[in-house]
Amino acid sequence: MGTSEQINMYQRIQPFVEIMDSTLRDGEQTSGVSFLPHEKLIIARMLLRDLNVDRIEVASARVSEGEKEAVSMICRYAQQIDMLDRVEVLGFVDGGQSVDWVDSCGCKTINLLAKGSLRHCKEQLHKTLQEHVDDIMKEVRYARQKGLTVNLYLEDWSNGMKDSPSYVYGVMDQLCDIGIRRFMLPDTLGIMNPLQCIEYFRKMIKRYTDTHFDFHAHNDYDLAVSNSLAAVLSGAKGLHVTVNGLGERCGNAPLSSVQVILKDQFHAKTNIIENKLNDISRLVESYSGIAVAPNQPIIGDNVFTQVAGVHADGDKKNGLYQNELAPERFGRKREYALGKNSGRANIAKNLEELGLELTPEQTKRVTQRITELGDKKEIVTQEDLPFIVSDVLKHDVQEDKVKLVSYVVSTAYGLKPGANIKVEINGREYEASATGDGQYDAFVKSLRYIYKKYLDRTFPILQNYAVTIPPGGRTDALVQTVITWNDNGRILRTRGLDADQTEAAIKATFKMLNIFENEQSNSL
Numbered sequence: 001m002g003t004s005e006q007i008n009m010y011q012r013i014q015p016f017v018e019i020m021d022s023t024l025r026d027g028e029q030t031s032g033v034s035f036l037p038h039e040k041l042i043i044a045r046m047l048l049r050d051l052n053v054d055r056i057e058v059a060s061a062r063v064s065e066g067e068k069e070a071v072s073m074i075c076r077y078a079q080q081i082d083m084l085d086r087v088e089v090l091g092f093v094d095g096g097q098s099v100d101w102v103d104s105c106g107c108k109t110i111n112l113l114a115k116g117s118l119r120h121c122k123e124q125l126h127k128t129l130q131e132h133v134d135d136i137m138k139e140v141r142y143a144r145q146k147g148l149t150v151n152l153y154l155e156d157w158s159n160g161m162k163d164s165p166s167y168v169y170g171v172m173d174q175l176c177d178i179g180i181r182r183f184m185l186p187d188t189l190g191i192m193n194p195l196q197c198i199e200y201f202r203k204m205i206k207r208y209t210d211t212h213f214d215f216h217a218h219n220d221y222d223l224a225v226s227n228s229l230a231a232v233l234s235g236a237k238g239l240h241v242t243v244n245g246l247g248e249r250c251g252n253a254p255l256s257s258v259q260v261i262l263k264d265q266f267h268a269k270t271n272i273i274e275n276k277l278n279d280i281s282r283l284v285e286s287y288s289g290i291a292v293a294p295n296q297p298i299i300g301d302n303v304f305t306q307v308a309g310v311h312a313d314g315d316k317k318n319g320l321y322q323n324e325l326a327p328e329r330f331g332r333k334r335e336y337a338l339g340k341n342s343g344r345a346n347i348a349k350n351l352e353e354l355g356l357e358l359t360p361e362q363t364k365r366v367t368q369r370i371t372e373l374g375d376k377k378e379i380v381t382q383e384d385l386p387f388i389v390s391d392v393l394k395h396d397v398q399e400d401k402v403k404l405v406s407y408v409v410s411t412a413y414g415l416k417p418g419a420n421i422k423v424e425i426n427g428r429e430y431e432a433s434a435t436g437d438g439q440y441d442a443f444v445k446s447l448r449y450i451y452k453k454y455l456d457r458t459f460p461i462l463q464n465y466a467v468t469i470p471p472g473g474r475t476d477a478l479v480q481t482v483i484t485w486n487d488n489g490r491i492l493r494t495r496g497l498d499a500d501q502t503e504a505a506i507k508a509t510f511k512m513l514n515i516f517e518n519e520q521s522n523s524l
Contacts, residue, residue: 016269017262018238020055020214021047021255023284024070025090027246030290037070039287043243044074046283048083050276053255054238057111061091061098068105075106084108088151091143093135099143109149111184112139114171116154118164129167133174140178151182153216158187161200172208182212182238187227190220190250194230201234214238217253219245224253229261232268243284244292244299256281256298256330264324275331298325304334358389401426401517404510409439409502419443423450425517430454440505447509459516460485460492467501481505485512 024040027033035043040058047053059071071089078084088109091098102110114136115121121132136152143150152175154160160168172183185204187197197215204213215231217224217240228239239262245254256277262268281299285292294302304327327334348363358366366389405422416435419442423430430450436442444462451457464484481504485492492515496507 015232015237017232017236018054018214019255019259019270019272020057020088020238020240021053021242022057022216022240022252023047023242023244023246023255024056024058025060026057026216026240026248026252027242027244027284027288029248030246030251030288031248033246033288033290035070035287037066037073040070041073041077043280043284043287044087045077046276046280047243048078048086049081050273051280052271052273053086054271055086055088055109057088057090057240059089061089061101061110062094068101071102071105071107079106085149090153093132093139096139096142099139099146099148103146103148108147109151109181110143111151111153112136112143113153113155116157116168116171116186116188117160118167119159120156121167129170133171136171136175137178140175140180144179149181150179151184151214152180153184153186155186156188157185158192158196158200159189161203162191162196165203169207172204176208176211182214183208184214184216184238184240185231185236186216186240187218187224188216190218190224192227193221193223194226197227197230198234201231201236205235212237214240216240218247219250219252222250224251225257225261228253228258229266232262233266243280244288244290244296246284246288246290254296254299260298260325274329278330278332298330304332362389400510400514401521402510402513404506405429407443407506409443411439417442419446421446421450423447425450425455426521439502443502443506444509447513457520459513460487462486463491465505467504479504481508483508483512487516 024035024043028035044056044058047056056074058074059067075084075087078087084106085108087107088111089102089105089107090113091102091110092113098112099110115125115132118129121127121129125132127135140150140152154168154171157168176183185201192200201213201215204211213231213236215228215236215238217227217231224245228241232239239258240252241255241258242252243255245251245257255272259270259272259274259277262270263274278299281292292299292301294300297303303325366385403424405424407419407421409417409419411417417437417439418433418435419439420433421431421443432446432449432453434442434445434449436445448458451459462483463486466482466484468480468482479498479501481496481498481501483494483496483505485494492512494508494511494515496504496509496511498504498507
């Protein structure tokens with residue numbers, strides 16, 4: 001049967017694919033990544049409860065006391081929500097030590113790591129095939145006596161099939177009927193291509209017809225997703241993934257990419273709740289410290305942003321530049337970038353989003369201004385648009401409702417930084433002072449005091465604060481401050497540019513306050 005015929009048949013039968021997430025085990029092997037026990041628990045809760053992943057691999061046995069604490073916490077939580085059977089721990093063929101460790105944590109599933117290639121068996125264990133199989137059998141028997149479910153990794157299976165298939169078959173022939181729940185076949189060094197994956201899996205499926213096989217991909221050749229799909233196409237019943245593609249070296253197959261391609265390209269069924277993919281990505285990004293590339297499919301900042309004006313125009317005409325990857329599907333929304341390639345259609349989309357109505361002539365002038373900024377490599381955001389409109393069409397657009405009249409910020413050794421401010425809001429002046437953990441923190445606390453005491457209102461919560469300067473470390477360089485605000489779940493980003501970092505942050509804050517104040521006025 002040819003590949004295209006196999007794809008067509010696969011699409012007709014709509015199989016179910018089991019998803020095992022290994023972010024907390026394999027993903028933690030990413031250089032520089034180490035999750036604290038409470039972070040592991042929070043990630044595990046989101047994976048199980050919100051994302052509905054079928055299984056999670058949460059740790060390696062016997063690593064540390066901190067790891068034991070994390071596994072115990074996760075298992076207690078999983079038992080409370082009747083999902084303990086979804087929690088798994090990697091263990092080793094070590095005379096029962098891993099089994100005892102896993103059992104003591106309250107976990108009920110161990111993923112034993114065995115050797116899937118002759119080279120690994122001979123050169124790392126210094127054992128024959130039969131000696132290794134005998135050890136595995138003892139371990140499986142002991143684990144089952146303890147009441148544990150056993151899955152088995154055949155480490156370096158891809159090289160085993162390439163260089164020593166008789167070894168792989170020799171192991172499998174003796175282990176396939178001793179009560180192992182799943183055989184998990186890793187491309188440990190990420191050396192396979194999809195054609196090899198199809199070939200090797202077909203051989204395994206043909207020889208061991210009723211066996212449950214998982215595939216565990218690594219991304220050294222950027223083929224982890226392709227190989228995962230090839231494995232499923234050839235009969236694999238489960239796939240291993242990690243959030244954001246975390247993992248050793250080049251990482252593992254990313255959960256988000258595997259999910260959408262399974263569903264959209266092959267019409268496979270999974271239990272994944274897609275509108276939580278972005279949430280889990282942001283959580284793991286925060287805890288791991290590993291930033292998601294802006295062009296990473298599904299979860300990158302830019303993937304639902306149209307830049308070219310012709311695309312914005314086409315989207316208005318029955319979604320000509322849209323595909324099945326609708327941002328709303330993942331709890332996100334489509335954006336239209338502002339820059340030298342925007343064009344009037346793109347500007348109009350952003351104006352429409354903000355509720356601003358301009359004449360064609362006014363839109364043309366605003367477009368020219370944004371193009372000029374783009375030529376200078378200025379970053380232009382949707383939140384900047386009202387201020388660009390105000391700058392270009394001064395007599396047509398209302399003045400700022402919130403103005404900074406004056407302020408003093410101070411810092412001294414041994415004392416908390418302070419701020420004294422005077423602001424004008426809708427024509428009335430207010431004053432306040434406060435101390436904080438920094439000059440800007442003191443400034444914002446003063447503002448919040450004014451809004452609460454005099455207006456009986458609050459404004460959006462600061463969620464993220466990023467400062468960038470041009471390369472070279474010049475002390476007189478302009479500083480760009482981008483602040484992310486959270487307004488009851490709606491994300492708002494504002495930007496300030498100044499030679500002084502605090503002043504840049506204040507400018508970004510007043511941009512937000514004016515957007516906020518205008519929205520408040522329009523809602524009355």
